[in-house]
Amino acid sequence: MESLYLLVPVSVVLVVLIGGVFWFALHSGQFDDLDRPGREILDDDDKP
Amino acid sequence: MTQSLAATVEPRAVPAAVPACFHCGLPVPQAGAFRVTVLGRPREMCCAGCEAVARTIVDAGFESYYETRDSAQEGGLRPADLPPPEIYDDPLAQAQFVAPVGEHGREALLMLEGIRCSACVWLNERYLRQLPGVSAISINYATRRAQVTWDSRVIKLGQIISAVRSLGYDAYPFEPTRQLARDEKERRSSLWRLFVAGFGAMQVMMYAFPRYIDDAGTLSAEAEQVMRWASLVLTLPVILFACGPFFSSARADLRARRLGIDVPVSLGILAGFAASAWATLSGGGEVYFDSITMLVFLLLASRSMELSARRAATARLDHLARWMPSFATRLRSGDGEAERIAAHELRPGDRVLVAPGETVPADGLVVAGSSSADESLLTGESRAVEKGAGAQLIGGSVNIAQPLEMQVTRAGMETQAAAIGRLIERAAAGKPRLVESADRIAHVLTWVVLAAAGATLLGWALVEPSRAFWASVAVLMVTCPCALGLAAPIALTSATAALARRGIVLTRAQAVESMVGLTDVVLDKTGTLTEGKPGLAHFDALGKMAYEDCLALAQALESGSRHPVAGALLALPRAAQPRQPRHLTHFPGSGIEATIDGMRTRVGTLQFVREMAGELPGLPDARAHQSPVFLGTDEGWLARFLFEDRLRPEASGLVEGLRASGLQVHLLSGDDPGVVREVAGVLGLASCQGGVSPQDKHDYVKRLQAQGRRVCVIGDGLNDAPVLAQADVSIAMGQGAALAQQQADLVLLSGKLHGVLEAGRISRSAMAAIRQNFAWALAYNCVALPAAALGLIGPWEAAIGMAASSFVVVLNSARLAAALRK
Incomplete structure (x- = not known):
């Protein structure tokens, strides 16, 4: 049970970190265009 | 080259004898005249323009574009018809839309025209990226906007634009409007709120879970206290940030001394949070952080669903408002030199060149050239309309085949498109009576909820004080006037958009309600049936x-x-x-x-x-x-x-359709009675009167209404204003300058009479959906409120129940929107 005293605070910190990552992704435009990435896989990219 | 998974998309089929241009899909007038080897086979092209574009694409090594594109580049732009790209290099003009990056770097947002599928995006991106001096480019497929960064010592913006044109597309600087920028910001922040609430709710649920399954009492009080503290820490951002919209709308309501639907919800959330926080700090009592965060998450989710359903429905209406291009090519009056100017600078009398594929920037007359135009945005008619010298061009329509020279007759706010925009705004500002009464019911219900919460608190305090507080919080959470508030807006917006798609403009929201339950239709002859x-x-x-x-x-x-x-x-x-x-x-x-x-x-x-x-x-x-x-x-x-x-050819179809829906049809006209009788005979109408004045028509409709009948009048909208105003619903044929003074409830821009039948059908399904939503929302509240007051529903069940009731309403409205889109 003692491990909870460490694990619970760690989980809170993790939540904050993950939230921060999402915030960064959102504000760098990751979710602005949801149509294209799915199609992009069909485009050849291996030419110079 | 690797073989792509997608099959090569061949251009649209044309009659077998005429081969189709491989690039644009138009018929090839002379086989063998223009040919390019693409994907290992010689392909026929229709003209030198397509040949040049195809050769550019092949020479740059982007042949696979032809394998992944969705459709042929129909109506592609031809560089020769467009104004010279050097005009964008003018430093004065550039100050508007180019931002410096470092000493020599420049950055601009370009609007791309001609993008049809992601293959187009791929082609433009790759081609521009390999230009020397272009350091970065990214194209947003959804908005058709390209962000380009370049080195001003190596390449000029004009060269970049001409590179885009050499591929058969056009690009011009994009200046975002304030509205667009705000929408973008709002979308991001609502997504961020949803994430905070959702992630907070999940994690808090994790901390609450041990307590729920701990039957044996193995969970020590200290461990539980740790998890309560963790829950409190993670609930704080949900309350402080994610709940912002509820609290600010509740505060605005209270400040205006009225009760909105957000007041009880906010009260429930705050009371629940305060009590749970106090329990955590003092180390005793119940905590419901999980219920509170879940409620917030589900509410935000149903609201963002509502928002996206409305966005989808209004996308087309937005298009109506924004369809005017921002630039126009004016021919200077002196030397006839082409110059690119902002579209709002156009004045009546100006001569304008409209390239194929370009949008007509103002209303006007064709002076030279002949082409066809796509007016589907305005009239819902998808077939192209032939345009020769002297023909009317409507601003917002798209020139398809050949360059046209036009003389502007109306520009800016005077155009038909602007008049339609104002009519639509008028409709958006009003509410049908049914919705107004729903708003009143929601208002009353808010009082009922608060009173019930108070009564629950008192009642339980007398019987069992320990349950009083949470029972009344459950009452606040479970009742959802929100569902009532959501019941109509999405359905109405979808109906308006569906009407607009068929070339019917709704100018008064009330008409959607009035169209249902009509008994009589009065038709005018001149300009309506004829x-x-x-x-x-x-x-x-x-x-x-x-x-x-x-x-x-x-x-x-x-x-x-x-x-x-x-x-x-x-x-x-x-x-x-x-x-x-x-x-x-x-x-x-x-x-x-x-x-x-x-x-x-x-x-x-x-x-x-x-x-x-x-x-x-x-x-x-x-x-x-x-x-x-x-x-x-x-x-x-x-x-x-x-x-x-x-x-009109569709007149008899209209009369039959109206009769089939059980309506009595009358024909009233100011024309000679003999003529009117003849028309009535052709259409098989028993009830007809000729030689009537506008006042007579008005009285006729009034007499019908006095017999308890509900009357729809269809006229040309100008000569019969009094009778249109008297009718329960008025429908007018709308064309030309007359649009601006239009007073009818519905305007048929397409000039097609069967729009009346479509409007009836759309109104009926919209009203049915709205009624279902109301019935559901009321029934839910009638069951949930007493249950919560009696303590049968705990806070977490209340949270789910409330969100579910909103979801049902949103989903039902989305179902309607999908059905109307067909």
């Missing part, structure tokens, strides 16, 4: 000359006349070789005389032509509603043209 302008009904040759030659003579004589019948004559297909009249003389009220090919010729009334041509040979008399035009020379009679206001 086309409203004379058309050629009959031709009698009186001399040796055939129809074509007579028409050429008559058209030559009438070419300068403004008489309506002259307009009808001139609207007939023109003769191949126009005649040149000399000594043209107008005799007002009689006709026109001129010398053509050495012969004195007259066109006009019987009396006027008889003076020159002598006695008329025996002819059957013209019918009452036909206007005759005679043609003769000093050697004898030539012809008689009979004009009449013809019935």
Whole structure:
């Protein structure tokens, strides 16, 4: 049970970190265009 | 090259004899004239423009574009028709839309035209990226915007734009409006709130879970206290940030001294949080952080669903408002030099060049060139309309085939598109009565909820004080006037958008409700059942000359006349070789005389032509509603043209459709009673009256209404304003400048009568969905409120129940939107 005293605070910190990552992704435009990435896989990219 | 998974998309099928251009899909006029080897096979092209574009794409090594594209590049832009790209290099102009990056770097947002699929995006991105000096490019497929960064020492913006054009697309600087920027910001922040609430709710649930499954009492009090603290820490951002919209709307309501639907929800959230926080701090009592965060998450989710459903429905209406291009190519009045100017600088009288694929920037007349235009945005008619010299061009339509030169007649706020935009705004500002009454019910319900919460608190305090607080919080959470608030807006927006797609503009929201439950339809004749302008009904040759030659003579004589019948004559297909009249003389009220090919010729009334041509040979008399035009020379009679206001082709379909839906149809007209009876006979209408004044029509409708009937009036919207105002629903045929003064509830931009039947169908399904939503929301609340007050529902069940009731309403409205989109 003692491990909870460490694990619970760690989980809170993790939540904050993950939230921060999402915030960064959102504000760098990751979710602005949801149509294209799915199609992009069909485009050849291996030419110079 | 690797073989792509997607099959090569061949251009649209054309009749077998004519091969289709591999690039743009148009028929190839001369096989073998233009050819490019693409994907290992020679391909036919229709013109030098397509050949050049295809060669550019192949030479740059982007052949696979042809494998992954969705459709042929139909109506692609041809660089030669566009203004020179160097105009964008002007430093003064660039100050508007170019931002410096470092010393020599420049960055700009470009709007791309001609993007149809992600293959187009891929092609543009790759091609531009390999240009020397372009350091970064990214294209957003959804918004068709490209962000380009370049080194101003190596390349100029004009060169980048001409590179885009060499691929068959066009690019021009994009200046975001304030509205767009705000929408973008709002979308991001609502997504962020949803994430905070959702992630917080999940994690808090994890901390709450051990307590729920701990039957054996193995969870120590200290461990539970740790998890309560962790829950409190993670609930804080949900309350402080994610709940922002609820709290601010509740605060605004309270400040305005009224009760909105967000007040009880906010109260429930705050009370629940405060009590749970106190329990955590003092180390005793119940905590419900999990229920609170879940409630917030589910509420935010249902609201963002509502928002996206409305966005989807309004995307088209937005398009209506924003369809005007921001740039236009004006021909300078002095030297005829093309210059690119902002579209709002256009003035009536300006000459404008409209390249194929470009949007017409203002209303006007074609001066030179002939092409076809896509007016589907305005009229819902998907077939292209032929446009020759003298034809009307509507701002917002798209020029398809050839370059056109036009003269602006109305620009800016005066255009038809702007008038339609104002009509739509008028509709958006109003609410049907049913929705207003729902708002009142929601208001009353809010009071009921607060009173019930108070009563629950008191009641339980007397019976079992320990349960009093949470039972009343459950009452606050479970009742959802939100569902009532959401019941109508999405359904109404979807109906408005569905109508707009069919070329029907709703100008008063009330009409959607009134269209349901009609009993009678009163039709006007002129301009409604008929086309409203004379058309050629009959031709009698009186001399040796055939129809074509007579028409050429008559058209030559009438070419300068403004008489309506002259307009009808001139609207007939023109003769191949126009005649040149000399000594043209107008005799007002009689006709026109001129010398053509050495012969004195007259066109006009019987009396006027008889003076020159002598006695008329025996002819059957013209019918009452036909206007005759005679043609003769000093050697004898030539012809008689009979004009009449013809019935629209879909008139009888309309009458049948109205009858099939159980409506009684009346025909009222100011025209000669004989003519009206004849039309009524053709359409099979028993109830008809001719020779009635606008006042008579008004009284007629009033009499019907006095018998308890609900009347829809369909007119041309101008001459029958009083009767339109008296009707329960008024529908008008809307065209031209008259749009601006339009007072009818519904306007048929397409000029197609069956729009009336469509409008009826759409209104019925929209009202049905709204009624279902109301019924559900009321039924839910009637069951949930007593249950919560009696303590049968705990806070977490209340949270789920409330969110579910909103979801049902949103989903039902989305179902309607999907059904109407077909």
